[in-house]
Amino acid sequence: MKAFVHEGKKGMDGARMKEMDEQSPEKGEVRVKLKTAGLNHRDLFVLEKHGEEDPALVIGSDGAGIVESVGEGVSRVSIGDEVVINPSLGWLDKSDAPPDTFGIVGLPGHGTFAEKVVVPEDNLEQKPAHLSWEEAGVFSLAALTAYRALFTRAQVKEGDTVFLPGVGSGAVTFLMMFAKAAGVRVIVTSRSEEKRQKALELGADKAIDSEEDWEEALKDEKVDIAIETVGAATFNKTLKSVRKGGTLVTFGASAGDEVTFDLRSFFYGQYNLLGSTMGSRDEYQEMLQFISEHNIKPVMDTVYSLENTKEAMMHLSEAKQLGKIALKIGE
Structure with a gap:
């Protein structure tokens, strides 16, 4: 063959x-x-x-x-x-x-x-x-990874605000579509104006240029959950975007495996840091049902x-x- x-x-x-x-x-x-x-x-x-x-x-x-x-x-x-x-x-x-x-x-x-x-x-x-x-x-791989990160790990719920840096990859695009289907406000970033515009067309509520100051761009937002898929290059910027008591889920490290962050600010901020990867057959079957119910492609x-x-x-x-x-x- x-x-x-x-x-x-x-x-x-x-x-x-x-x-x-x-x-x-x-x-x-x-x-x-x-x-x-x-x-x-x-x-x-x-x-x-x-x-x-x-x-x-x-x-x-x-x-x-x-x-x-x-x-x-x-x-x-x-x-x-x-x-x-x-x-x-x-x-x-x-x-x-x-x-x-x-x-x-x-x-x-x-x-x-x-x-x-x-x-x-x-x-x-x-x-x-x-x-x-x-x-x-x-x-399958991207959608299963997105499903577990968003629903099993982050426990997203209707009315939350989710921040997704790096829209354009398969997993982040699925995260965006899944979150919108669940009644969530979605904010994305990309260096590409074309990708930002496409994300808005697909339902994103706000699209930020990755080169912008994220703190300034998000100053009027209350980010409950951020999902980090890049790694060391963006980890701290993503963490700073989350409200106190909020959650950061990470499953990517293409831009570096090791990060350094301010531990004191982290525990005083009562943040939740969760790792995730892929998912089980149970979650795969749940994901298939979810995309069928919401006609997600x-x-x-x-x-x-x-x-x-x-x-x-x-x-x-x-x-x-x-x-x-x-x-x-x-x-």
């Missing part, structure tokens, strides 16, 4: 199309003939994390397609079902933190940038009827063919997209 893999050199130099053997599903596993897949920033990180001496790895975490074959004991899906892939492996029940068995599709096991993929049956759900194939193949940026995956990855690396980048794989 055709697949986009990483092997040998670190980074994009080790990424290419390659013919790979099809895997056969074992007990409890399912082989899906993929129609579409979606890109995430994680795919860029995998190009650096995957070992130079390791065998070729099919990358990619998001995908949707049709069940082609099933292993022994499979009962949750049947051959011919239209399904979406939950990329969160080994985390079934909603819990305070993922179990030690937690992993993500696309490293260390093969991912979705291929004509076919084998995954556990527990990681498949029926494709939401309101989504096209392109939409169904791109939303991923914002689409560009659709590439599987053969043009490297071009798609380069586009993602430039961080100019608004919404999700898709790969069209099957007819």
Whole structure:
């Protein structure tokens, strides 16, 4: 089968199309003939994390397609079902933190940038009827991450004000749409005027230029929850935006893992700092129900063919997209 893999050199130099053997599903596993897949920033990180001496790895975490074959004991899906892939492996029940068995599709096991993929049956759900194939193949990782951060961790409620720096990424765009569907006031930031305008069109109540003084821009706001997805470069600016007694949720560190902040101001301000990552199968199913009830669809940026995956990855690396980048794989 055709697949986009990483092997040998670190980074994009080790990424290419390659013919790979099809895997056969074992007990409890399912082989899906993929129609579409979606890109995430994680795919860029995998190009650096995957070992130079390791065998070729099919990358990619998001995908949707049709069940082609099933292993022994499979009962949750049947051959011919239209399904979406939950990329969160080994985390079934909603819990305070993922179990030690937690992993993500696309490293260390093969991912979705291929004509076919084998995954556990527990990681498949029926494709939401309101989504096209392109939409169904791109939303899972970002939407699940956004759902847990906003609802399970932050415990957002109607009437809250939520601050979302860095609108344009898939996760932040879903956070914005989920929050608006829940009756929340949403404030976003972006360096791009185009992205700020698009966010307002999608329902954001206020859009701030990332280069502005956030304290000044938010002086008349009462931010109950801020969700930080960038890391060290913006962490303190985001924390300062939150009202005393408010909550900061963080699940991103692309701009640095380590931060320094004023501990005394933090505890006198009675702030809540919460970490989050991905989510459980329970939350994935809740999220699917939520997007179906509210007719929420991923914002689409560009659709590439599987053969043009490297071009798609380069586009993602430039961080100019608004919404999700898709790969069209099957007819």
